[in-house]
Amino acid sequence: MPSQSEIYDNLSSLLNPSTSSRYRSSSEISDGLKRIRRVVLTEGIPEITGRPPLRPRIWKLMLKIDTLYSEDYLRWVGMGPSSDSHKIKNDTFRTLATDTQFKGKVKEDMLIRLLEAFVWKITSGETENEGQPFKYVQGMNVLSAPFLYAMPSQLEAFTCFSTFIENACPQYVQPSLKGVHEGLKLLDRCLEIVDPELFDKLASKNLKAEIYAFPSVMTLCACTPPLEEVLRLWDFLLAFGLHLNVLCVIAQLLLMRQELMDSPSPMKILRTFPPLDARPVIGVTVALVKDIPEDLYRELVAHPYAT
Structure with a gap:
């Protein structure tokens, strides 16, 4: 059975293809994704003290995120409280309220900022899934929590969360749920x-x-x-x-x-x-x-x- 360090190195090599393989074919990329998924299933993503976490990179890969639009995010954050601000603040203080590990890393204002920005994004009609109407609904606060906890920056957390909502589970956040x-x-x-x-x-x-x-x-x-x-x-x-x-x-x-x-x-x-x-x-x-x-x-x- 491979050690955690060996699993880490294996995943790192799959996430960091050599220079000679920069121009990989679609079949090679597909094969690499299959191998990463296999490791996730059979071994899990290792966490090794002193080495960069792999989870943020793997989550972004699975969500097909390769670009972060910081100007857009800062613009939405700068727009301040949204029309759903009261709903958001009624939910955020209760988000994983008994989890001291989460509360120690993710402050309520981070949750509010991310959710307000998402409301401004969907209000502006700049969503990736144009066929789905979006509104803030209860439950979005909890769905955003793992991203804020796992991602190294709020920009990455926001990008992952919004992509996740719009592309992976849009029917879960419709007003009718x-x-x-x-x-x-x-x-x-x-x-x-x-x-x-x-x-x-x-x-x-x-x-x-x-x-x-x-x-x-x-x-x-x-x-x-x-x-x-x-x-x-x-x-x-x-x-x-x-x-x-x-x-x-x-x-x-x-x-x-x-x-x-x-x-x-x-x-x-x-x-x-x-x-x-x-x-x-x-x-x-x-x-x-x-x-x-x-x-x-x-x-x-x-x-x-x-x-």
Whole structure:
């Protein structure tokens, strides 16, 4: 088994192709991305003290970000409070409020600045996905938190967040939260297929995903501490697709399956999910993929962005 240092060096070499390979073919670039995804899946992104973090570069790569437009960001920040300022400030102080690690690094004014700038961007009509109308909705504050925590600058955090919202999960942030509700319906359908006994147990208590899984689906599990494990789960989701978060929530249910089956009141357990442990959740999620019928999986893949 390779050491963390060897994994780091392997990823670094994939992120920093040699000068001789500067002009790589599209197939070589595609192969490099596949290899990075494979390392993310099998080994995870190592964090080594004294060496530059790889996560920011890998996240930007997966989001297809190669340019940062600092003038645009500074212009939007300079426009001050937006029409949604009261909504934003009603959410930001509660963002990961119990996570001391997050609170120690990301101050509330950073969250406010990023979200206000995003509102000005979407108000100006300068979004990448012109087919989707955007407004500030509750949940954006939590979705922005991992980017502000993981990225070395607020400009990078903003660029990643706005690209992520506009291209990866636009249906999740529509005023109706259409994508979130669709994800919850898909969660029920998938759970009924992969574990009908557990599905029936929860259904017998009138526990549909809409009741117990709404925060986990809406925030892509970012609401479940600890944040370091959320980042590891997001490494996987950004590499392989946000649609897999629905199966990640099912994976968490399966990891506490016996407790749920034995409990006369499973909602007491589901009210607060256990602390996130990304590696077993990812392992179970990958195993679940093969159990989902092809037509249902296509719906799963499309639901974060399909209109």
